[in-house]
Amino acid sequence: MITLKEALTLxxxxxxxxKQDLSAKIKASNLGxxxxxxxxxxxNTYGSGVPVLIKDNIQVKGWSITSASKILQGYxxxxxATVIEKMTAxxxxxxGRANMDQFAMGSSTETSFYxxxxxxxxxxxxxxxxxxxxxxxxxxxxxxxxxxSDTGGSIRQPAAFCGCVGLKPTYGRVSRFGLGAYSSSxxxxxxxxxxxxxxxxxxxxxxxxxxKDATSAKLAPDQTAKNLNPDRKLTIAVIxxxxxxxxxxxxxxxxxxxxxxxxxxxxxxxKNFSNVEHHxxxxxxxxxxxxxxxxxxYDGVRYGFRKEEGNLKDMYFDTRGExxxxxVKRRILLGSFVLSSGYYDAYxxxxxxxxxxxKDEYNKVFEEADLILMPVTPTTAFEFNSKSSPxxxxxxxxxxxxxxxxxxxxxxxxxxKDKAGLPIGMQLVAKAFNEQTLLDGxxxxxxxxxx
Amino acid sequence: MSxxxxxxxxxxxVHAQLNTKTKMFCNCPTSFGxxxxxxxxxxxxxxxxxxxxxxxxxxxxxxxFGTAIDATVNKTSIFxxxxxxxxxxxxxxxxxxMDVPIVEKGHLIIDMEDGSQxxxxxxxAHLEEDAGKNIHEGDHSKVDLNRAGTPLLEIVSEPDMRSxxxxxxxxxxxxxxxxxxxxxxxxxxxxSFRCDANVSIRPKGDTKLYTRVELxxxxxxxxxxxxxxxxxxxxxDAWEDGVYEKEIFQETRLYDxxxxxxxxxxxxxxAADYRYxxxxxxxxxxxxxETLAKYxxxxxxxxxxxxxxxxxxxxxxxxxxxxxxxxxxxxxxETLIDHKATPKMAVSWMTxxxxxxxxxxxxxxxxxxxxxxxxxELIVRIEDNTISGKAGKDVLDYLMENSVSVDxxxxxxxxxxxxxxxxxxxxxxxxxxxxxxxxxQFRAGKETLMGFFVGQVMKAxxxxxxxxxxxxxxxxxLQG
Ligand SMILES: [Zn+2]
Numbered sequence: 001m002i003t004l005k006e007a008l009t010l011x012x013x014x015x016x017x018x019k020q021d022l023s024a025k026i027k028a029s030n031l032g033x034x035x036x037x038x039x040x041x042x043x044n045t046y047g048s049g050v051p052v053l054i055k056d057n058i059q060v061k062g063w064s065i066t067s068a069s070k071i072l073q074g075y076x077x078x079x080x081a082t083v084i085e086k087m088t089a090x091x092x093x094x095x096g097r098a099n100m101d102q103f104a105m106g107s108s109t110e111t112s113f114y115x116x117x118x119x120x121x122x123x124x125x126x127x128x129x130x131x132x133x134x135x136x137x138x139x140x141x142x143x144x145x146x147x148x149s150d151t152g153g154s155i156r157q158p159a160a161f162c163g164c165v166g167l168k169p170t171y172g173r174v175s176r177f178g179l180g181a182y183s184s185s186x187x188x189x190x191x192x193x194x195x196x197x198x199x200x201x202x203x204x205x206x207x208x209x210x211x212k213d214a215t216s217a218k219l220a221p222d223q224t225a226k227n228l229n230p231d232r233k234l235t236i237a238v239i240x241x242x243x244x245x246x247x248x249x250x251x252x253x254x255x256x257x258x259x260x261x262x263x264x265x266x267x268x269x270x271k272n273f274s275n276v277e278h279h280x281x282x283x284x285x286x287x288x289x290x291x292x293x294x295x296x297x298y299d300g301v302r303y304g305f306r307k308e309e310g311n312l313k314d315m316y317f318d319t320r321g322e323x324x325x326x327x328v329k330r331r332i333l334l335g336s337f338v339l340s341s342g343y344y345d346a347y348x349x350x351x352x353x354x355x356x357x358x359k360d361e362y363n364k365v366f367e368e369a370d371l372i373l374m375p376v377t378p379t380t381a382f383e384f385n386s387k388s389s390p391x392x393x394x395x396x397x398x399x400x401x402x403x404x405x406x407x408x409x410x411x412x413x414x415x416x417k418d419k420a421g422l423p424i425g426m427q428l429v430a431k432a433f434n435e436q437t438l439l440d441g442x443x444x445x446x447x448x449x450x451x
Numbered sequence: 452m453s454x455x456x457x458x459x460x461x462x463x464x465v466h467a468q469l470n471t472k473t474k475m476f477c478n479c480p481t482s483f484g485x486x487x488x489x490x491x492x493x494x495x496x497x498x499x500x501x502x503x504x505x506x507x508x509x510x511x512x513x514x515x516f517g518t519a520i521d522a523t524v525n526k527t528s529i530f531x532x533x534x535x536x537x538x539x540x541x542x543x544x545x546x547x548x549m550d551v552p553i554v555e556k557g558h559l560i561i562d563m564e565d566g567s568q569x570x571x572x573x574x575x576a577h578l579e580e581d582a583g584k585n586i587h588e589g590d591h592s593k594v595d596l597n598r599a600g601t602p603l604l605e606i607v608s609e610p611d612m613r614s615x616x617x618x619x620x621x622x623x624x625x626x627x628x629x630x631x632x633x634x635x636x637x638x639x640x641x642x643s644f645r646c647d648a649n650v651s652i653r654p655k656g657d658t659k660l661y662t663r664v665e666l667x668x669x670x671x672x673x674x675x676x677x678x679x680x681x682x683x684x685x686x687x688d689a690w691e692d693g694v695y696e697k698e699i700f701q702e703t704r705l706y707d708x709x710x711x712x713x714x715x716x717x718x719x720x721x722a723a724d725y726r727y728x729x730x731x732x733x734x735x736x737x738x739x740x741e742t743l744a745k746y747x748x749x750x751x752x753x754x755x756x757x758x759x760x761x762x763x764x765x766x767x768x769x770x771x772x773x774x775x776x777x778x779x780x781x782x783x784x785e786t787l788i789d790h791k792a793t794p795k796m797a798v799s800w801m802t803x804x805x806x807x808x809x810x811x812x813x814x815x816x817x818x819x820x821x822x823x824x825x826x827x828e829l830i831v832r833i834e835d836n837t838i839s840g841k842a843g844k845d846v847l848d849y850l851m852e853n854s855v856s857v858d859x860x861x862x863x864x865x866x867x868x869x870x871x872x873x874x875x876x877x878x879x880x881x882x883x884x885x886x887x888x889x890x891x892q893f894r895a896g897k898e899t900l901m902g903f904f905v906g907q908v909m910k911a912x913x914x915x916x917x918x919x920x921x922x923x924x925x926x927x928x929l930q931g
Contacts, residue, residue, distance in 0.1 A: 059500045072499065079493050081500060180499040184731035214504045214733045290731050293532050296543030297497040301594065312592075316536055339534075339726035348728060 004198040007050040033137035035097040038114035051095030053146035057180035068112040071323025081178020099133030104182040125381035128158030135162040153400025156412035160376035160425025171407035172217035175210030181294040183287040186404040200225040230443035235267040237369035253416035253424040283401040285351035292335030359406040372429040380422035462610035468643035474600035476503030487595040495600035497541035509602040512634035514746035522557025530730040539583040552577030561620040572609030615679040678706035764794035786823035792830040828857040842866040868917040
């Protein structure tokens, strides 16, 4: 597959031809990465530029945008997300709906209303999630690049499982206007691409202040692609206790990468994070609390699926009872519980305090380092239906969620493969609004490891 | 009001819509009475992905309000989500301010009819968004979201009021402040100024607060007073019958103006758990010093204006209160003064003559067919003796019905006073010539005939001769 950088040089005729080929390829593929592959519809398109696959929770005008849920069946988005407007203005076109975990809740894309997406490296394995369709399509050669959204690792983890590049920008760097909300204080849209340079190109286009998003940082669009410098020598802090907890093959691949980075002239230092066991609970309290309110608007009154028998209360219960999948319901229940009177202080308020401590811990490391390095996932891609409990699934996010809690930018870059040939990713983290350093470090790693 | 052995404790919550150009969190217009669901967008329809952006104008209006009630205006305030499902609440949560409202710790002074004054504390005033409207039609309901997202300032008083009279005085003062600041229409019928009352009773001398009952859905000052009185009576009756514990519990009651009764709204169901938490889509809003300083500059308030009228114009405190109750009245009065009406004439022609006629016609001062400028011209014509005061009333009647100038009205009605010596002397000469006998009798000392001559002149002039002038000239001529 041609890169985004290359595709941007195609003339309109070449681009049309390319898109026709791509549509045919998608049709022939059995990955289930595009929702259109599940529904049998023609690929949704918007605009005439270079095709970029769009996660099904990002609003594209005129498209059915459902967050891969039943409750949004029939809903047609009447407006564009700010990122879509920016893409359209910069020669890119929304092209196809990427499969995902329902409402971005999941780590395997198994909670999608439409069905599974296969890992292009092994059809018995999940592509990761929640942006599983985006990563699988890019890695599987049926998308040049894709948009994902990352609330607790939903860009980086599938990128690692599928062997592509996934960037979660700093919270506030990319407008959330038009992103179907899961957890407002954690969500960010970002690129999933074949190369670090492509990630920089797409990220630059997406970034910049948006008056329609009150949490958007008042910063001009970034210009990382033209300043991308893989020769920059950086101080990189490895979070050793994170690495120690990872599976053996992840550990080995990551240690090899660290060695290569050191050989290339980067300075490596070692740090530990304390109280890591609180990351998961803090994340699930905050994310589900916000989600419980964010998903309340799906009530059957104004749009989407409605089950209407009996009185108003019945309509609410039946619509939401049938419209939401189990994982979504589980998180709404959990979020409603932690916010309820008598429990608020013990859970939500305490989680907010822990969140500050996590941020402080990152800042402390950044006093000595330009970047932080850690694994993306404890294991490589797992099999479908292999997680015996929700908690086990939640634990697979252990390395990714603290970044969202701290609002920091992170990137997942491929560093190798396990014995079974499944990709292994490595995660770099930078200071807030320091995507340039992040991408410089990632470009260096990409070149050194010559992927 | 007297409540026998009991003291009444009343606290009021007022929802005042702010008259911002756009809604609280989106750019939709806030206009009233448009076709259903026209003034909506992805944000106020709560479509997936839409985000709220706070309206700065709502903050500047709140700064003015906070200044007017001598309150603390918080430099930084925080929005929260209040979760509840209802079709008129599209997000199923309301964005409001819970822990850190924009305005805290203010008060206002109410004036009682006996001339006494009382300070009523205002705990807080916070910004929030209005809900839409559910319209019930037969076996189904419709939702109109035009109003959804309209900015509201919820003004919460301390439980400082001890009678329905005090409650009404507080509400009227608050209403007038909102109008004076120009921050809201405060139209109770249209629902842009809504009041909930929390009412409890206690034996006189007791300091503890007993069970409070919330009265909702009341859309006029008159009904608020009635609803409070009904509720107080219900609670006192229950107490005296020994069933207070059983019958009076914390609940919300709706006032039905048709039946003049209150009835329970939610029953004994436990308090709703709104699961408040800080709104993650809106960071804390911090106002800069410049904005705070700029919008703390507020216009003269009703109390200050009243005192100034008394001091500057020498009018009574009562008249001054009437004239300052609404900004439109005060503006009307000030236009009269600015256009050469003397204060005393302005007061009587405005409060007695004009307001009397408007009341009868069911019109407000804004709807008056006679503008302040026109009334000032009429007053000037009376003061310069062009017409008599009596004729002025006829002119005003005419002006209420006809849109013409004051002078045209005087002409049309032929009410112009003849103040021209020559014209009156000519009439006097004619009358004296026609009544030589009476002239002789007068000159012989029968001065009571003066009335006869005055009457003749007025008759000849069809009542338009200036009576003072007629008297003076007649005396000169007759005594000739
Ligand atoms: Zn709107």
